[in-house]
Amino acid sequence: MIPIETIHATAGRLMSKAAIEIPDDYLGALRDMASTEKGPLSCFVIKTMLSNYDAAKEDRRAMCADTGVPRWYVKYGNEARVEGGPVALETALRRATAEATNGVPLRPNRVHPLWRTDHDNNVGINAPEIEYSFHPEGDWVELTTVHKGGLFGTDYRMLFPGDGIDGIKRFYLDALLAFGKRGLACQPAIVGIGLGGSKDTCMVLGKQAACLRVVGDRNPDPRIAALEEELKTLGNEVGMGAMGFAGSSMVVDCHIEVGYCHTGGMPMSVHMFCLSSRRACARIHADGTVVERTDPQWFTEYARRETVEWTTQDQSSRQSG
């Protein structure tokens, strides 16, 4: 049984860590970009950001004052039991979000969409989002918090099979140009692309691809992995760098996640995780042990539901033939 106070205390630490410490994978990639960027303005921006990360860690202050909209990803091992059950866990995450907003401090970004009511704690109706996944074994719970910026860098489009890979590239370029100018996307960014699914799934997959996969990670399908590489290169050939200044630093990495969709369509979403790619993760075991890390390891074979447990018609006909 995982003590609820361990969930609560860990969630609080993760909130603070996500806001203050840039994850190592993103930091390493940005250092590489600082050495390859030839555009003097774009290079100045990247180097300034690198010193900003140092300042944030030294002073224990948020790296960016737009601390995004905090959200949670929770993964349950199949044998995990939390004291008080899932409702207690949600209560603990909501409380930790509010406490960290006041404690770090974070910017209280969350308001009612119409009445602009602000509780000054990033908690409100349907906020923070809490998404769940499961793992076939394990007595642990994993918590990941992501504080993604909320205004620019995301788009959705219903493409069709006839639009093909070219259609994907074109929409991708549209999104980079639309949000890259003047640096509205706060690039260089980790670009996440959702392909397929229903419209809501398409958005969820793309956002998770941007926020929950680390720089350098590749989709297990080799052809999708190749497309990720191709789109990353293409994005850095736009001619745009940090803040939309001339340069070559637009895309830190490109991650694609897919889901089966309607036979007639090929929906696509694009998401950009910014210069303050705030994510922090921990696995909490039944004995109360907590192991923190920055790689959420969200996408597993099970999470992608890659397998089916019965023999498909295609396989059985091949076996009998």
Add this chain to the structure above:
Amino acid sequence: MDDTGSELKTVRLRSPVTTEDLVGLEIGNVVYIDGLVYTAREGVYKKVVDDGTPLPGDVASIGNVNFHCSPAARVNPDGSFEMGAVTATASFRFSKWMSRWFDISQAKVIVGKGGMSSADYREHFVPRGAVYLTTVGYGTGALLGRGIRKVRAAHWLDELGIAQAMWVLEVENFGPFLVESDLAGNSLFERENAKIAANVERLYAGTRPATLRRYGETDRREDELI
């Protein structure tokens, strides 16, 4: 920023600034500010410009540098303030208030994210001898937070909340910022956009528009989208 090894020209400004201080600024210069800076965005603009509420102080007490910002801040139980990180919000949304705002506030410097259009600069900024500085990154929240020496006041905090209140800040070596628009209304972003535009045709070469279009891609609502 010495540690960036940059060749960019760096300037220190003391606020309140005079128009003479701004004469030598060129787009792409790096700027640091000392003195008084205040935050004001849609909440303050609505209150002052739309509703006619008087400003809480003159240029001597609030400065003339308007930061389009919401801080990550906390109000302590004893009424004091904790300001962690500060970064700018996108300025293009505030265009409709700027002329009246300049006239009321006597602001000479707008600091924000992403700049405004050169039409805005010509119409609102140039006639009033004002320049636009953009924050860097975006998101040098920690560096900017370090530059805040003291929160002098937080006006309309109860009414507007932490994000929209008018924070008056005493700052030192506050930056870096980049000059996005100078006194002549030139725009650094628009100059850079033009460089990038030269490459766009090649990028899209061989691709076709999406099968299903959207309104916005055509402005004629009588058009079909297929």
